[in-house]
Amino acid sequence: MISPLFRWILNTFTRSDENQDKIMLNLVLFGPPGSGKGTQAKKLTEKYDLIHISTGDLFRYEMSNNTPLGEKAKAYMAKGELVPDEVTIGMLENKVNKHLDANGFIFDGFPRNTVQAEALDKFLTSKGTQVSGLVSLDVDDEEIIKRILERGKTSGRSDDNDESIIRNRIEVYNQETAPVFEFYKKQDKAQLVHGIGSIDEIFNRLCEAIDSNLVV
Numbered sequence: 221m222i223s224p225l226f227r228w229i230l231n232t233f234t235r236s237d238e239n240q241d242k243i244m245l246n247l248v249l250f251g252p253p254g255s256g257k258g259t260q261a262k263k264l265t266e267k268y269d270l271i272h273i274s275t276g277d278l279f280r281y282e283m284s285n286n287t288p289l290g291e292k293a294k295a296y297m298a299k300g301e302l303v304p305d306e307v308t309i310g311m312l313e314n315k316v317n318k319h320l321d322a323n324g325f326i327f328d329g330f331p332r333n334t335v336q337a338e339a340l341d342k343f344l345t346s347k348g349t350q351v352s353g354l355v356s357l358d359v360d361d362e363e364i365i366k367r368i369l370e371r372g373k374t375s376g377r378s379d380d381n382d383e384s385i386i387r388n389r390i391e392v393y394n395q396e397t398a399p400v401f402e403f404y405k406k407q408d409k410a411q412l413v414h415g416i417g418s419i420d421e422i423f424n425r426l427c428e429a430i431d432s433n434l435v436v
């Protein structure tokens with residue numbers, strides 16, 4: 221089997237479009253709601269000098285500004301359901317297009333199903349780059365519910381305060397989102413990282429996974 225590092229180097233130097241000279245590190249930070257993706261994404265963004273794109277944050281921003289996009293997302297988010305792909309993928313691509321000069325991206329909360337994963341691969345290929353790897357935070361359901369309810373005390377998010385909505389978000393994750401791990405596993409790009417411990421312990425595990433497999 222071809223190693224991820226070798227594949228990354230190979231792909232990086234064999235690109236054939238106008239972005240040929242651009243080397244990007246594009247990470248998918250993966251895991252169930254409440255697994256700590258947002259916290260870790262901020263730290264990883266700083267360390268690797270990347271652009272953090274959280275589709276959840278983008279939707280909340282649109283909602284707080286009462287935009288048409290925010291209006292479309294509102295009802296789905298309130299129930300813990302996925303916002304339709306055509307809305308989500310378009311929003312994500314617009315955001316990436318604004319930062320094409322970046323060193324790379326951390327995708328947090330995207331892709332959330334295999335249709336989105338396929339769209340992301342196609343889109344990044346069209347930009348002469350690709351997903352470098354996916355790191356998934358492994359946290360069990362009960363710990364997640366505990367963490368989200370705790371976060372709900374201060375986050376101001378209605379979807380963080382109601383246990384039945386939280387359970388639905390976990391169900392949606394297991395049914396629709398978890399297959400994205402297999403999608404990237406088939407490309408030899410997915411890694412699982414133990415997601416329980418202190419913020420710094422988990423951060424170090426993530427960096428180790430990234431450094432040992434992806435970054436030259």
Ligand code: AMP
Binds near residue numbers: 276296297302389
């Ligand atoms: P998050 O902040 O990632 O937990 O996302 C909060 C909510 O935003 C989710 O429960 C979905 O309703 C919506 N959302 C965020 N990202 C996506 C996505 N990639 N696809 C569809 N819906 C999303």
